[in-house]
Amino acid sequence: MLAALEKVSFGYGDHQVLDEANLALGRGQVVGLLGLNGSGKTTTMRLIANILQPVKGSVRREFRKLGYLPEERGLYRKMVVGRYLEFIAALDGLRGRAPRLEAVEWMERFGLQVYAKSRIDVLSKGNQQKVQLVSTLMGHPDLLLWDEPFSGLDALNQELLVEVLKDSRERGVTILLSTHRIEDLESWADSHYMLVDGHFYSYRPPERPAHYSIDTAQGTTTVAAADLSQAVARLTASGQVVRQVRAESGLAQTFKTLLEEKTSHGAQ
Amino acid sequence: MARSNARVIAFREFGERAGRPAFWLTTLFGVLLMIALIIGPGLLQQLTHPAVTVGSVGVPPVQLERLYQGIPHQGKLVVKPFSSNRLARSQVASGHLPGYFVRTNGRLAFVGRPNSTIDTLIAQINRRALLRRVAPAALAAIARAQRATQVLLVPLSPTTSFIVRSASIYVLGLVLFMLVLMYGMLIGMSVVEEKETRHAETLLTRVTADGLLAGKIIGVGALAFLQLFIWGVAASATFAANGGHLPFNALPASDLGLFLLCAIIGYAQYGSIFAGLAARASRTSELNQATTPLAMIVMVGYVGSALAASHPTGVMAEVLHVMAFIPFWAPILAFALLQLGGLPWWQLLLDIALQLAVIVWIIRFSADIFRRRLLDYRALAHPRRWGRRSGKLSPP
Incomplete structure (x- = not known):
């Protein structure tokens, strides 16, 4: 176990965010965190990062080094990129020439070397995002908390980030990330937590998808996995052109169902 | 886990700010001001x-x-x-x-x-x-x-000596006042900027809150004393070139030593409390509101030093004497009282010991506010709540 929330309660004023919630992060996992806006995803990350303290319950932190990417993009905007990353490396305990070498290595990997001497405030939003991402990866953390890491990144850099994510997982790094890209989250993450009404609900993707979506010119049809081949045959026989067959996100469906249950339960 | 890292923070605060043109422009302005203050009276005399x-x-x-x-x-x-x-x-x-x-x-x-x-x-x-x-x-x-x-x-002519000495004390008192106010505000700005951009959150995964506070105070302090040193060198050089003698002939080394001691004590007191109070503000626009009480205290100290320059006697002199022992006013007034002959040596020692002890308390108090409020985005708390533990926070 790398980190865990054990019966943690936390609130802002009268607004209860977590209510005796439990969450556990194992080693070498990519864990998705799903929740509506304001449900407490950022608070969860802050609790794990020791930025906030629980009102009740306890937080176990057994990680060696943490890399935290908050949703807000806070940087020293007047610093140049190279100096900023050297500063971060120095905070990780590197001394002498080591911070510079570390900074150069990461800048090259993320294509930031051309901006090494540029002030951060003149960079595009996406490049600022990359600088902040790099800062979380420096120092070889064993736990990464990424809050909306894809926001502001173009398609190319999103791919780069996924590559880094997979590479980190292979090296045994645990990553807890929240994103609104549910379909993608399902394909990368080993497990998921859905945060609804102050409680975490775990979700592990099935070996095989339970449902598929079939896109045609007339629209999209959702069918059970067992009926997929028959449905495609039927559509083709009727003269329709099947454009795409996609595995339905069980995560999205489960999350939606969970929200509906909680809403109806709350209404009663 | 987060480490103190005060040294790294201090180097960044110093290095980044010392590398900015604004710092050198201010320093240059100060140098020109020193030259003008030294040469100006002579030119004025020539005209009048x-x-x-x-x-x-x-x-x-x-x-x-x-x-x-x-x-x-x-x-x-x-x-x-x-x-x-x-x-x-x-x-x-x-x-x-x-x-x-x-x-x-x-x-x-x-x-x-x-x-x-x-x-x-x-x-x-x-x-x-x-x-x-x-x-x-x-x-x-x-x-x-x-x-x-x-x-x-x-x-x-004792008149000349007297005027030069009095003016020197006044000008150095003004420098002291500017030092604590300007660099205190700089620390405050630095704190609130990190808080406003939420950069403090990522920093606190690598640095302890106390390390961050100490690093800021030390780094900005080094910058302040570098500027003071440059102004001092410029003033000395101008005096030497102007009249063939150093300005410090007017003030003995013991008085200059007292100035440096007061500057260090004053900076330590104001720098740390500015950092603590600034942590109460969630955004830059709230900084003035958060630090207004402190700015008013500094102003009273300055008014006291201006009064001392008029060489008052009687009750006013006694009041200034007492104020020289009160924290925050002490660093400014202990030096300004040289206008009235200075504090007796034993009172001065007592005052210094008292202020050093108070610094320990102020740093602890400020660090406590800093730790509690740095990640608290509520509206400014009432002063009654400064020292209390914050139970509930506001959503990010």
């Missing part, structure tokens, strides 16, 4: 006292004029010789002359009312050690002989 005629009895005018020519930026001096004391005295009595130089008992004395031009000449004569102090008996004899006039300065 273009020519002064003095008498001399038994002293070759050329000798006096030659001495005077060595002083830059002064008005013109005309020395009119008289054959006897009686003639010169009658000119002084009728108001045609401010005074005259006379050789008496083998020494030089000035009889009359010296203005700043004559003051400068007397100071120059004294500096060159041409004449030694006149014996009290000789002074008394001159005073008895010259009842119509007044023997003020023989041979050194």
